[in-house]
Amino acid sequence: MPLSIETVRHIARLARLQLTPSEERRYASQLSAVLDYAARLQQVDTSGISPTASVLGLSAPLRPDEPRPSPSREQILANAPHPEGGMFRVPRVLEGEP
């Protein structure tokens, strides 16, 4: 079943991707082809089968809460496109939210 342009726009919005109209059309058809192919999974009987989230089984190993060396502020900011005052500068977030 082909994905509608509205669905493609919705997914792109969730994923914070700005697409051109031509990308929207192209991805709609390409994604539809992949999802159609993936639909064959619906025919598989998985009753009683537990999902595999990790082939090793998930665990959360703990360690003692002891401080260890970590990168310096300079190292962390070195790659930032807009560092300022020892912080990451970003556009205003709190006013005029969409």
Place this chain on the structure above:
Amino acid sequence: MAEITRLTLLEAAGALRAGELSSEQLTRACLSRIAEADGRVHAFLHVAEDLALEQARAADRRLAEWRRRGGEQPSPLAGIPLAVKDVLCLQGVPATCGSRILEGFRPPYTATSVRRLLDAGAVTLGKTNTDEFAMGSSTENSAYGVTHNPWNLERVPGGSSGGSAAAVAARMCFAALGTDTGGSVRQPACFCGTTGLKTSYGRVSRYGLIAYGSSLDTVGALARSAADLLPLFQVMAGHDPLDTTSVEDPVPAIQLDGASLAGLRIGVPREYFIEGLQPAVEAAVRQAVGQLEALGARAQEVSLPHTDLALPVYYLIAPAEASANLARYDGVRYGPRQGPGQYPEDFFVTRGQLFGPEVKRRIMLGTYALSAGYYEAYYGQAQKVRTLIKADFEAAFAEVDLIACPVAPTTAFAIGKHGDDPLSMYLEDVFTLPANLAGIPGISFPVGFDPDGLPIGMQLMAPHLAEAQLLRAAHAYQQATAWHMEVPPL
């Protein structure tokens, strides 16, 4: 100079230990070879010449000290020039993941896998080309240009570790690191006539591997033989407290020589010999199985009934995980930022402009598969079928020790062949995806050439953490044959 780069890793290591060659000589030979050939191949995105020579001199001092004073023998990797796929972090050296969104990024730390090789004295020549964020099977998805197969420059080297495979094949380095999430070490190794090892999930730390699919990603290596791969595996493998998915099981000390294949049971899965398999590939793989039997192994047919479901399962799970892993690329902490300087437009524009089409497709696929109303039907169902695929291997390994099969349906295809048809590209991965879904190791090694002179590879898969079995079987095959010693005329 040319002769030096024709040495195997182990031959170079022997010459270094004996003081017949220096690491600086080896490194300069590789750098010359890169200068001579990489204009045509484009395996490297960044050559770290000064760093490499500094590392080489340090290795030479260490080796000289050892020859003078004795003590613990240096690793075979001491002084050996290697290449590193550009999805792995090497502090201070650019890491792009083949993407514009990480243009200019220099990691503040080094990946554990790379750190261990450096501690053993290895030399890092630079970073190799990759499909963007490791998403692809041809290296055509790199934002920095395609890598050309050294066997035929109009063909792809495979992907996503195409740069690493091409660099090894073209003798620009003695071995290279790659990563394998859906086949990205095994398939390019196959297309470029090299030997490539996909490690068991959890065997090598993923700390410092820029994430694509966290339940699937593995760090592996490519070299000219199983014997050359072994030291990289021994040095990199093992638990890392910085990666909570790394296993605590000790890494065995593996001996390759003297290993006999007598009594080794090899399963040949009927589901992998499908229509669409290139006849020369099938013939070479079957002949290679025969060669393993001549060495003492016993082959039998096995069944992996859910094989044809691996592709849809992978192309739901991997994109879902990628959509989460790539959410961090927002132009705030690293990489360029684009847009009008407004929130949230800058996120949309940065990501829309700086991610390539395949990455955007997979992010969208993953977002859809995880979205409300579709989660159970797509992602949830895929996870359950993943359990069935894993169980297929467990059942097979109750009957056989190794599984032998093709690596890819064809030999290296032409650059541009799959055009703008993602699904046709995804179908290239059918034989490699299952091992990632099951978390098991696999090795790819050369077993012949097709009528066009392109390398053909065979894959062996083993149970989780059984890399020793893979390396021993591949080594035994390589002691009895010479396919892996062929070099492209480039």
